[in-house]
Amino acid sequence: MPIKNDGIMVILSSPSGAGKTTLVNLISKQDNFDVSISHTTRQPRPNETPNKDYFFVNDKEFKRLINNEEFLEYAKVFKNYYGTTRTPVIDKLNKGKNVLFDIDWQGADQIKNKKLDYKLITFFILPPSKKILFERLSNRDMKDKLIVEERMKQFERDVLHWINYDYVVINDNLENCYLKIRNLIEAEINNGSKDYDTEYVRKHVEKLTS
Ligand code: ADP
Numbered sequence: 001m002p003i004k005n006d007g008i009m010v011i012l013s014s015p016s017g018a019g020k021t022t023l024v025n026l027i028s029k030q031d032n033f034d035v036s037i038s039h040t041t042r043q044p045r046p047n048e049t050p051n052k053d054y055f056f057v058n059d060k061e062f063k064r065l066i067n068n069e070e071f072l073e074y075a076k077v078f079k080n081y082y083g084t085t086r087t088p089v090i091d092k093l094n095k096g097k098n099v100l101f102d103i104d105w106q107g108a109d110q111i112k113n114k115k116l117d118y119k120l121i122t123f124f125i126l127p128p129s130k131k132i133l134f135e136r137l138s139n140r141d142m143k144d145k146l147i148v149e150e151r152m153k154q155f156e157r158d159v160l161h162w163i164n165y166d167y168v169v170i171n172d173n174l175e176n177c178y179l180k181i182r183n184l185i186e187a188e189i190n191n192g193s194k195d196y197d198t199e200y201v202r203k204h205v206e207k208l209t210s
């Protein structure tokens with residue numbers, strides 16, 4: 001059972017480009033959440049700050065962390081390794097801080113299966129349409145058409161994991177999407193009523209995968 005004063009864990013996952021990083025930044029700025037900083041072997045993007053967006057490490061260092069069993073979860077995503085180290089997360093939760101994770105479905109599965117003694121809420125973010133996803137990816141990864149193509153292909157596979165999450169939220173208007181997540185977290189914490197329509201989500205997924 002979670003202890004009353006412990007923090008809670010909130011995971012946001014999504015197919016690449018749906019807007020999960022944007023939402024994580026918004027939630028951490030507005031609400032009482034610390035973002036878990038992952039380790040990755042991927043190269044930094046021009047707008048990223050080392051030790052803030054990610055701990056950028058080489059393959060050798062990542063393998064050392066695996067061998068030392070320092071990861072709460074780790075996975076290979078798009079040819080690179082990504083992982084969450086255990087100690088900073090557990091320290092924060094024990095101090096009553098809420099922790100927000102921007103991790104993929106493999107990491108979400110691993111954390112869920114650990115059944116830790118902290119409340120866990122998982123969200124899967126979806127784009128309004130494939131066309132809008134393509135536009136968002138093209139704007140973000142402007143220089144690299146190949147990356148956009150690769151991530152659009154990956155979308156078809158990633159979207160299938162929506163079923164394993166507590167909530168699926170559609171990121172059409174950013175503010176609305178943020179408020180929806182925030183209200184669901186509040187309702188979960190306070191055992192309040194939840195504004196959530198499973199049938200609407202199912203239909204949206206059908207539209208995206210047809
Ligand atoms: P992810 O972390 O899921 O890969 P990002 O947060 O990087 O996605 O978002 C992809 C791109 O879409 C970014 O350029 C971001 O600014 C933009 N974006 C995110 N959410 C919205 C939204 N609701 N409306 C319009 N653009 C958005």
Ligand code: 5GP
Binds near residue numbers: 014
């Ligand atoms: P990006 O390279 O676009 O920052 O992230 C690519 C994917 O890796 C995203 O789906 C992101 O959520 C995921 N990711 C980032 N950090 C971690 C992590 O620590 N563990 C796992 N499993 N996935 C991560």
